[in-house]
Amino acid sequence: MGKNWWKIASVILLLYTFTAGFLTPVPYVGNLYECIRNFYFHVPMWATMMTLLTVSGINAVLYLRKPDPRYDILSESYAKTGIWFSALGLITGMIWAKYTWGEYWSNDPKQIGAAIAILIYAAYVVLRNSITDLDKRARVSAVYNIFAYFILFPTLIIMPRLVQSLHPGGEGVEGNPGLGGDSLDPIMARVFFPAMLGWTLLGVWISTLVVRYNILKEKLLEA
């Protein structure tokens, strides 16, 4: 226990998400029917991705302030886990889109935003691999990480509000493009917010494991 309470919380919250998410009644909205339950799995992926990429960006800033290799490993590991969560978010979204909008890919601004995020951080990984000098690699990739972060996040926030979207909150569509707000059903909120927290904690947990693995790998190379 002690330091690991949040890992246990993550497991409990996710168990709750999976049982309550599939068993509790849901409101029938439009043509969503039962597949609205995907809301508990699709949306938290984005919350997790944004959290992980933000942690990665913060560590990049910390590295530039004080060049400690640990910050670089943290930054890299969180970014890599973030890519996986954005891929999961994209896949869960595409399956959902097939059943409600009729197409896997319908050029929705949020789909584009997700694709941009994956491309940017994949480029980050390529950039890292293309520099052999460890110190230079850490510095240059930290600069790119911060630059990309400040372009990506305004895009993710502004775009869905500007361009026509099938998601809630787009031009001519009801609702708020950010978090539920008023448009979130109170019954769903009871599962939704624990789900957000649970998935985010899981993302952080996986990232910490990746960090530990990378630090051990680094030590092995040094020895």
Add this chain to the structure above:
Amino acid sequence: MLPGRPRLRGITSGKGEILPLCLMPSNKVIQLFRKDLLLELRQQYTLYGIMLYVASTIFVLYMAMGKPDAQVWNGLFWMIQLFICVNAVAKSFLQDSRGRMLYFYSIAGPVDFILSKLLYNLLLMLVMSLCSIAVFILLLGAPMQEWVPFLGIVCLGGISLSLVFTLLSAIAAKAQQQAALLAILGFPLIIPQLMLLIRLSRYAFGEVFREGAVWKIAGLLVGLDAMIIVLSVILFPFLWKD
């Protein structure tokens, strides 16, 4: 200026000419900018090289597409702008040799250096944008209805593209396979601005916008540009020391 370092008054261009370079602390940005400009004007092959790139790319496009309708014209125009920008800006941190870079490091600060590069690339991209629009109109026709707003949008686009790619070329210059890397790093980052620009250009093609939407998008682009300048100034000093 470090004490005891010999004060160099000029540098030689490729042809062995001496470029006047009396760097006063107050206008280092202007002096560095002038240096780039003079180098470009004297080593004309790079400038003409990019111009030829513009002309031949658009000619190939014309051979493939003929005279497309407005929507396609718009999309193609901005894609070509993107490729021109990658090619024109890519060399901004590659043309200077290591030794010459070391000299710049000793006489100017990183902020002066990046500002002069931003200014220079901005001007270069504006010229190239105007060249490419001329060739586009000549070969692929002119489907736009509003000329003045379109020229304004093209200039804004040239500025936005050049600013983003200046810092990215500084990043890519630190890695191997610079040219390919610049495209990989830059294309996903430029998508938001490119989307806004393509959408804004539709105004010039006769699409009706909601009240104030045109200025909202233009304002957003200017805001992004300002943010990129600030980020470049903050982040470049970390790339500078090697």
